[in-house]
Amino acid sequence: xxxxIRRAGRLTADYLQDLSRGTLRGWDRFWFTPADxxxxxxxxxxxxxxxxxxxxxxxIDLEAFFGPAPWLSVEALEAANPSSYALSYLYYVESPGLxxxxxxxALVVLAMFALGLFSRATSVLAFVITISYANRVPGALFGLDxxxxxxxxxxxxxxxxxxxSLDRLIVRWRAGRELPPPRxxxxxxxxxRLIQVHMCIVYLFAxxxxxxxxxxxxxxxxxxxVGNLEYQSIDMTWLAGWPLLVNLLTHxxxxxxVSYAALVWPRLTRPIVLALAIPxxxxxxxFLGMITFGLVMLIGNLAFVPPSIVRTVLSRSGEDRxxxxx
Amino acid sequence: MKTSxxxxxxxxxxxxxxxxxxxxxALVPSLPVAAGxxxxxxxxxxxxxxxxLALLFHLSAVLVAALRVPPMxxxxxxxxxxxxxxxxNTLVNPGYRFFAPNPGPADMMRAEIVxxxxxxxxxxxxxxSRQWPRLLYHRHFMLTSRLAGNPGDPxxxxxxxxxxxxxxxxxxxxxVRIFRLVHLIPSPEDLQVGGMKLTDPSLFVVQFNSPVxxxxxxxxxPFDATRLTLRVGADSAAALEGEIIGRPVRSxxxxxxxxxxxxxxxxxFDEPGGSAVCRADMxxxxxxxxxxxxxxxxxxxxxxxxxxxPLAVYRGEQP
Numbered sequence: 261x262x263x264x265i266r267r268a269g270r271l272t273a274d275y276l277q278d279l280s281r282g283t284l285r286g287w288d289r290f291w292f293t294p295a296d297x298x299x300x301x302x303x304x305x306x307x308x309x310x311x312x313x314x315x316x317x318x319x320i321d322l323e324a325f326f327g328p329a330p331w332l333s334v335e336a337l338e339a340a341n342p343s344s345y346a347l348s349y350l351y352y353v354e355s356p357g358l359x360x361x362x363x364x365x366a367l368v369v370l371a372m373f374a375l376g377l378f379s380r381a382t383s384v385l386a387f388v389i390t391i392s393y394a395n396r397v398p399g400a401l402f403g404l405d406x407x408x409x410x411x412x413x414x415x416x417x418x419x420x421x422x423x424x425s426l427d428r429l430i431v432r433w434r435a436g437r438e439l440p441p442p443r444x445x446x447x448x449x450x451x452x453r454l455i456q457v458h459m460c461i462v463y464l465f466a467x468x469x470x471x472x473x474x475x476x477x478x479x480x481x482x483x484x485x486v487g488n489l490e491y492q493s494i495d496m497t498w499l500a501g502w503p504l505l506v507n508l509l510t511h512x513x514x515x516x517x518v519s520y521a522a523l524v525w526p527r528l529t530r531p532i533v534l535a536l537a538i539p540x541x542x543x544x545x546x547f548l549g550m551i552t553f554g555l556v557m558l559i560g561n562l563a564f565v566p567p568s569i570v571r572t573v574l575s576r577s578g579e580d581r582x583x584x585x586x
Numbered sequence: 587m588k589t590s591x592x593x594x595x596x597x598x599x600x601x602x603x604x605x606x607x608x609x610x611x612a613l614v615p616s617l618p619v620a621a622g623x624x625x626x627x628x629x630x631x632x633x634x635x636x637x638x639l640a641l642l643f644h645l646s647a648v649l650v651a652a653l654r655v656p657p658m659x660x661x662x663x664x665x666x667x668x669x670x671x672x673x674x675n676t677l678v679n680p681g682y683r684f685f686a687p688n689p690g691p692a693d694m695m696r697a698e699i700v701x702x703x704x705x706x707x708x709x710x711x712x713x714x715s716r717q718w719p720r721l722l723y724h725r726h727f728m729l730t731s732r733l734a735g736n737p738g739d740p741x742x743x744x745x746x747x748x749x750x751x752x753x754x755x756x757x758x759x760x761x762v763r764i765f766r767l768v769h770l771i772p773s774p775e776d777l778q779v780g781g782m783k784l785t786d787p788s789l790f791v792v793q794f795n796s797p798v799x800x801x802x803x804x805x806x807x808p809f810d811a812t813r814l815t816l817r818v819g820a821d822s823a824a825a826l827e828g829e830i831i832g833r834p835v836r837s838x839x840x841x842x843x844x845x846x847x848x849x850x851x852x853x854x855f856d857e858p859g860g861s862a863v864c865r866a867d868m869x870x871x872x873x874x875x876x877x878x879x880x881x882x883x884x885x886x887x888x889x890x891x892x893x894x895x896p897l898a899v900y901r902g903e904q905p
């Protein structure tokens with residue numbers, strides 16, 4: 261009678277031991293295996309340009325959003341959310357002169373960050389700037405700002421200026437010769453892994469949130485998106501005559517979002533998942549008037565592109581040619 | 587310090603029998619390094635532990651923030667409280683419910699602006715013809731979408747009041763009134779069969795899921811002697827005044843929604859906690875059927891209507 265119980269106990273203990281060891285090894289391997297920073301640096305370049313553009317657009321109506329009589333006063337923010345912890349240096353700026361000075365300084369920092377100049381310092385400043393602007397005007401934010409902040413947060417953790425940057429060009433100019441590929445590092449691994457995991461969480465909750473709505477089940481959600489004139493940038497209302505196509509687009513979108521977190525990891529399914537991201541986000545960019553949001557989501561998806569592919573595609577520089585050839 | 591090729595490809599080899607790492611390695615590709623690329627020195631176990639704890643904290647915060655969207659559990663609400671400072675300052679707090687639960691109609695804003703010269707102007711936000719590039723237009727669109735609530739909601743009140751003050755300053759206006767404006771989405775059949783356009787005026791409505799406002803009976807019913815004014819305030823106070831079939835009526839009540847979550851009805855009370863003395867049913871966004879018990883017995887049903895109430899009115903007071 262006791263033998264099967266002992267046997268079951270031993271199997272359970274073996275399983276738990278295997279599970280704990282495997283988890284620890286998997287965790288260690290996932291986060292702490294040094295990684296080539298090529299993909300990470302490409303993300304810095306593109307996300308940096310997006311951050312620069314996002315903040316450049318504030319310039320057009322800067323005082324309306326951040327000036328002395330803005331759309332959203334600090335008092336209104338306090339009344340709407342009295343227990344907020346959100347920090348922003350822009351809360352304390354009252355003079356238009358100071359506002360413009362800080363804004364121009366922010367644009368210079370973001371341009372330097374995009375180009376990879378003094379990347380370590382400018383990456384931290386870029387994150388502070390991104391959060392400060394976002395926290396000052398929470399009512400004007402949308403998905404673009406969320407993904408901008410996500411990327412800015414992780415870009416300051418790794419060696420974002422290790423390649424495709426002015427920092428790298430300066431080092432090469434000082435050395436007077438072609439340089440070997442930048443060092444693979446644990447910080448690059450952690451940062452790129454964080455972008456990957458966070459993108460999975462974004463898509464998972466975007467998908468789960470949609471499952472609460474009828475239109476994502478009855479297949480009409482895509483019509484509700486294209487039938488919204490305020491979002492529309494290209495008229496897609498001809499879809500009214502193609503209800504089955506509307507259903508298909510709706511179902512593909514929700515299945516893709518919900519399954520992204522599972523299917524983007526395996527080698528076999530990753531290319532399919534990433535390939536589907538392109539029409540989906542370009543569709544948002546071109547048809548739903550959110551060019552910046554569509555593009556920034558694609559930049560986030562770049563985190564899943566292996567550095568070797570990035571180097572192959574961008575192999576104009578000597579160091580990349582050397583790395584690809586090797 | 588250089589590592590071996592095996593280490594660079596994916597770390598240590600798992601011992602025989604340990605299936606989990608093999609499965610993990612197969613499922614989650616490592617981040618390969620280029621051949622000939624130098625590799626940074628491995629981190630010490632203590633540093634790995636510290637970084638691991640920081641990663642666990644951060645990812646937990648991201649998950650809690652993603653779950654902290656209504657309807658949320660008490661557990662998530664409590665878990666979020668001590669880390670709000672973190673999730674608000676990493677901007678992981680807005681959740682990721684893009685176009686969820688359903689892509690909805692566009693929440694816009696109509697502003698009546700009376701400048702110093704007294705000539706009333708009307709502006710609708712967002713407006714693609716005035717806000718360019720598209721990102722700036724979208725900023726205005728997001729501002730107006732925050733008004734998708736009812737009068738009395740602290741955020742709607744605060745934001746609408748702030749928008750009114752901004753427009754007053756911008757246009758040097760003596761009065762600004764902010765109204766919610768919703769642009770409905772027609773069905774495919776409306777376009778296909780009815781030939782409707784997305785710009786059809788009938789699609790622009792003022793929508794409220796709230797009885798707040800001033801309601802009046804038209805007096806053009808068989809009971810022409812019924813003329814009522816019902817003022818329903820955002821502060822739960824309600825006042826009824828006028829005549830019902832020629833009988834004067836004057837009451838001060840408190841009110842509350844009759845059926846939370848269902849079609850909106852309103853119950854009126856003499857005292858909070860007492861039983862309802864009167865009730866009403868919403869009949870469309872701007873219609874309400876008041877069921878008034880007559881003193882001598884019987885019930886009088888009075889149809890009341892309201893003009894869309896402004897979300898905020900600015901008349902020159904200091905912010």
